[in-house]
Amino acid sequence: MCRLLAYVGDPILLAHLVLWPDRSIIKQSYDAQERKMNPSLPSHLCHGNLNGDGFGIGWYSQEGSDTSPCVFTSVTPAWNNDNLARLSRKITSQLIFAHVRAAYPGMPVSEQNCHPFMWGRYMWMHNGVVGGFSKIKRRIVALLSDEAYNTVASFHSDSAASFALFLHHLPSMTAPQSPDVLLQAMQEEMEATSETSLLNFVVSDGNTVIATRYVSPDTEEPASLYFAE
Amino acid sequence: MCRLLAYVGDPILLAHLVLWPDRSIIKQSYDAQERKMNPSLPSHLCHGNLNGDGFGIGWYSQEGSDTSPCVFTSVTPAWNNDNLARLSRKITSQLIFAHVRAAYPGMPVSEQNCHPFMWGRYMWMHNGVVGGFSKIKRRIVALLSDEAYNTVASFHSDSAASFALFLHHLPSMTAPQSPDVLLQAMQEEMEATSETSLLNFVVSDGNTVIATRYVSPDTEEPASLYFAE
Amino acid sequence: MCRLLAYVGDPILLAHLVLWPDRSIIKQSYDAQERKMNPSLPSHLCHGNLNGDGFGIGWYSQEGSDTSPCVFTSVTPAWNNDNLARLSRKITSQLIFAHVRAAYPGMPVSEQNCHPFMWGRYMWMHNGVVGGFSKIKRRIVALLSDEAYNTVASFHSDSAASFALFLHHLPSMTAPQSPDVLLQAMQEEMEATSETSLLNFVVSDGNTVIATRYVSPDTEEPASLYFAE
Amino acid sequence: MCRLLAYVGDPILLAHLVLWPDRSIIKQSYDAQERKMNPSLPSHLCHGNLNGDGFGIGWYSQEGSDTSPCVFTSVTPAWNNDNLARLSRKITSQLIFAHVRAAYPGMPVSEQNCHPFMWGRYMWMHNGVVGGFSKIKRRIVALLSDEAYNTVASFHSDSAASFALFLHHLPSMTAPQSPDVLLQAMQEEMEATSETSLLNFVVSDGNTVIATRYVSPDTEEPASLYFAE
Numbered sequence: 056m057c058r059l060l061a062y063v064g065d066p067i068l069l070a071h072l073v074l075w076p077d078r079s080i081i082k083q084s085y086d087a088q089e090r091k092m093n094p095s096l097p098s099h100l101c102h103g104n105l106n107g108d109g110f111g112i113g114w115y116s117q118e119g120s121d122t123s124p125c126v127f128t129s130v131t132p133a134w135n136n137d138n139l140a141r142l143s144r145k146i147t148s149q150l151i152f153a154h155v156r157a158a159y160p161g162m163p164v165s166e167q168n169c170h171p172f173m174w175g176r177y178m179w180m181h182n183g184v185v186g187g188f189s190k191i192k193r194r195i196v197a198l199l200s201d202e203a204y205n206t207v208a209s210f211h212s213d214s215a216a217s218f219a220l221f222l223h224h225l226p227s228m229t230a231p232q233s234p235d236v237l238l239q240a241m242q243e244e245m246e247a248t249s250e251t252s253l254l255n256f257v258v259s260d261g262n263t264v265i266a267t268r269y270v271s272p273d274t275e276e277p278a279s280l281y282f283a284e
Numbered sequence: 285m286c287r288l289l290a291y292v293g294d295p296i297l298l299a300h301l302v303l304w305p306d307r308s309i310i311k312q313s314y315d316a317q318e319r320k321m322n323p324s325l326p327s328h329l330c331h332g333n334l335n336g337d338g339f340g341i342g343w344y345s346q347e348g349s350d351t352s353p354c355v356f357t358s359v360t361p362a363w364n365n366d367n368l369a370r371l372s373r374k375i376t377s378q379l380i381f382a383h384v385r386a387a388y389p390g391m392p393v394s395e396q397n398c399h400p401f402m403w404g405r406y407m408w409m410h411n412g413v414v415g416g417f418s419k420i421k422r423r424i425v426a427l428l429s430d431e432a433y434n435t436v437a438s439f440h441s442d443s444a445a446s447f448a449l450f451l452h453h454l455p456s457m458t459a460p461q462s463p464d465v466l467l468q469a470m471q472e473e474m475e476a477t478s479e480t481s482l483l484n485f486v487v488s489d490g491n492t493v494i495a496t497r498y499v500s501p502d503t504e505e506p507a508s509l510y511f512a513e
Numbered sequence: 514m515c516r517l518l519a520y521v522g523d524p525i526l527l528a529h530l531v532l533w534p535d536r537s538i539i540k541q542s543y544d545a546q547e548r549k550m551n552p553s554l555p556s557h558l559c560h561g562n563l564n565g566d567g568f569g570i571g572w573y574s575q576e577g578s579d580t581s582p583c584v585f586t587s588v589t590p591a592w593n594n595d596n597l598a599r600l601s602r603k604i605t606s607q608l609i610f611a612h613v614r615a616a617y618p619g620m621p622v623s624e625q626n627c628h629p630f631m632w633g634r635y636m637w638m639h640n641g642v643v644g645g646f647s648k649i650k651r652r653i654v655a656l657l658s659d660e661a662y663n664t665v666a667s668f669h670s671d672s673a674a675s676f677a678l679f680l681h682h683l684p685s686m687t688a689p690q691s692p693d694v695l696l697q698a699m700q701e702e703m704e705a706t707s708e709t710s711l712l713n714f715v716v717s718d719g720n721t722v723i724a725t726r727y728v729s730p731d732t733e734e735p736a737s738l739y740f741a742e
Numbered sequence: 743m744c745r746l747l748a749y750v751g752d753p754i755l756l757a758h759l760v761l762w763p764d765r766s767i768i769k770q771s772y773d774a775q776e777r778k779m780n781p782s783l784p785s786h787l788c789h790g791n792l793n794g795d796g797f798g799i800g801w802y803s804q805e806g807s808d809t810s811p812c813v814f815t816s817v818t819p820a821w822n823n824d825n826l827a828r829l830s831r832k833i834t835s836q837l838i839f840a841h842v843r844a845a846y847p848g849m850p851v852s853e854q855n856c857h858p859f860m861w862g863r864y865m866w867m868h869n870g871v872v873g874g875f876s877k878i879k880r881r882i883v884a885l886l887s888d889e890a891y892n893t894v895a896s897f898h899s900d901s902a903a904s905f906a907l908f909l910h911h912l913p914s915m916t917a918p919q920s921p922d923v924l925l926q927a928m929q930e931e932m933e934a935t936s937e938t939s940l941l942n943f944v945v946s947d948g949n950t951v952i953a954t955r956y957v958s959p960d961t962e963e964p965a966s967l968y969f970a971e
Binding site: 314334336337359360361363364366387392393 | 772792794795817818819821822824845850851
């Protein structure tokens with residue numbers, strides 16, 4: 056169960072979101088007071104308010120020759136990463152993602168497993184857990200088109216499989232899509248899960264941002280997600 | 285296309301294989317004169333005699349309460365890794381694996397992708413490439429029992445999938461097996477590939493070591509593999 | 514302000530100290546309830562009960578051709594390090610150090626800055642802070658013999674400088690020393706500090722272990738250090 | 743002995759220098775045909791045309807609230823670093839440094855030891871070696887003002903000490919300086935060395951770039967350095 060942040064608006068220095076605020080994403084890496092405990096885990100496997108299993112930032116830029124975002128990930132904690140501190144002081148963007156990770160016990164910590172994930176013009180983050188993922192994984196992966204299957208480095212994590220499933224539900228993975236179509240793909244992606252799940256997803260194509268806050272069954276409390284305009 | 289080393293015999297300090305010889309595995313990390321170029325790659329993607337995309341060592345030990353080997357992997361090159369130099373000067377074993385990796389272009393470099401892979405009592409290394417893997421991957425993965433499917437962190441690499449397929453062909457993944465049975469599982473694993481492939485595999489259960497040197501089609505030259513007794 | 518552990522006794526699997534106990538050093542990496550806050554730091558720079566800025570283990574072994582210990586360090590947190598989990602399940606020793614680090618703000622996180630430090634037959638760990646180190650550093654470093662000056666990779670940290678100063682106070686840095694002589698070198702090393710300091714040091718030559726628990730001024734409470742026989 | 747690159751001119755995507763050219767800095771990381779062998783090293787310690795001991799990029803940006811550059815460094819080789827590939831495709835600058843490192847044997851590989859170094863408005867890179875550095879290090883470090891002494895994380899490397907010495911020779915480390923003053927500080931810095939040395943330095947304050955190509959004694963060939971306008 057991680058913490059994440061998305062910003063869309065006037066171009067802003069990343070440090071204003073990542074480094075300097077009282078409740079910055081770096082603060083969330085070592086003191087996330089609202090981090091929800093994974094209900095399927097014994098408490099001794101939950102490392103309290105800690106999101107120290109790597110991190111990632113992503114942003115869209117006017118620079119470069121394609122529509123893809125730029126992503127920087129690392130396996131070390133956000134709070135002691137000098138590259139993160141330096142980059143965030145010198146990069147501005149109008150659409151920014153940031154994510155600090157608390158790996159599910161047994162899940163590998165690698166740069167490839169850090170969010171945001173990217174493919175083509177899309178960025179994807181997840182805070183939560185797809186319940187019973189190990190049991191439904193093969194069924195989910197079998198649904199994917201070859202094109203979607205080949206997008207992500209590994210299907211070991213529920214977050215990566217969810218992103219592939221979202222891409223699978225797009226009419227075209229490469230052509231631009233309207234906000235309505237993105238929303239529908241997100242809904243179809245979320246229908247694939249059935250058990251107790253916490254599905255706070257954020258996706259963007261560089262123009263639209265879709266963020267979900269979802270729990271199943273709805274007798275549970277979803278993970279917190281704040282929204283300001 | 286990597287380089288690898290396996291030793292079975294009297295207990296020996298790892299440094300005698302890893303650090304000190306003229307053709308040590310560390311030497312192979314920056315000057316592997318017999319590293320075979322991947323025939324399916326354009327030459328500008330082949331980094332000459334270099335195996336600098338991480339490494340791993342594995343060994344069986346009398347210590348500990350189970351039959352599993354011990355594995356140490358890292359994403360940095362073997363030649364500048366202080367932990368490797370220190371560990372290899374102070375650990376002895378009678379059955380040792382070492383592997384320096386040249387990642388296929390586009391394959392992620394992570395500790396989880398470094399060989400040797402381990403599961404239960406087994407260690408596995410690969411030098412070579414399963415030809416056309418991206419095209420046959422879904423078919424191979426579909427063959428696996430759930431138990432074998434869940435063994436490896438990622439099926440993105442041909443080496444990881446090959447290991448899972450080997451485990452799948454064992455009568456039992458947890459019970460000890462005779463050398464003949466291990467050999468048969470290896471043969472069945474290798475039959476799953478059809479295109480141009482270089483399959484130098486090494487597997488051990490702590491007692492037996494099986495090493496293959498194979499190329500398909502047999503008009504090609506296989507990757508070199510030396511054997512001394 | 515870190516947490517550390519030293520063991521001397523019958524050979525024991527490292528996992529019994531590092532992985533498995535309720536208050537293992539891994540538990541200390543994310544939930545060190547007695548971690549003392551650095552009195553010279555504003556509270557918002559103290560990351561609570563967290564020691565996630567790298568770690569190290571060291572042990573003496575009968576293997577190998579010299580009297581040096583073996584040390585494994587990493588910049589990632591102890592709680593998610595697969596190499597640590599694997600090594601500690603398969604290595605036994607009669608003299609073991611372990612250390613989880615909370616870096617002083619601004620101090621670099623690198624493998625070379627992780628404890629235990631080693632030189633020749635010696636291992637060294639520190640939990641605490643040399644008060645006003647930035648002001649007395651040049652004076653301390655100037656005291657050192659060339660031989661001691663060249664031992665440690667960096668004098669940026671108070672812990673590394675303290676180790677060099679300890680080595681400097683030995684009659685010979687290479688010849689074996691009696692426990693009394695080691696103790697005296699430790700005392701002379703500690704006299705070099707004057708301001709508010711927390712000096713829990715542990716040093717060993719493979720036979721003797723010296724551990725200090727010290728605070729200056731003595732109106733303060735020293736960092737906790739437990740001792741069992 | 744490393745390879746380095748500096749660019750000043752119209753804003754350009756970093757990938758045009760780092761990723762895409764035939765002789766990009768990434769190519770230099772695994773195939774630096776003009777890498778000069780260190781004359782003071784036995785040949786078996788020279789890893790041929792390899793600069794795989796970490797890398798760094800730095801650039802000046804109009805973004806952010808101060809005059810400091812942005813620097814990204816990593817201990818892994820440039821050729822397999824996904825963050826480098828992604829960042830360089832999305833960042834433009836009018837003043838860019840890039841450096842691939844071949845560490846002197848025994849020198850630690852850490853992010854802090856990767857070039858470019860930065861302090862305040864300055865970036866610094868070095869390709870070469872200060873001859874007999876271990877013998878003159880204490881004398882050089884003793885020359886430094888406290889302000890210059892405290893700039894760099896470690897004085898273990900000749901490159902870091904050279905940068906501190908350059909800063910020491912500035913009339914003020916914080917006020918802007920004219921090109922003439924920068925040049926003079928560079929000259930005074932270089933006079934501190936006497937033995938066989940290869941001193942290809944590059945320094946910038948965001949406006950001026952000074953690059954040196956120097957060998958001592960002048961009967962030797964300096965390391966290659968190309969210049970295009």
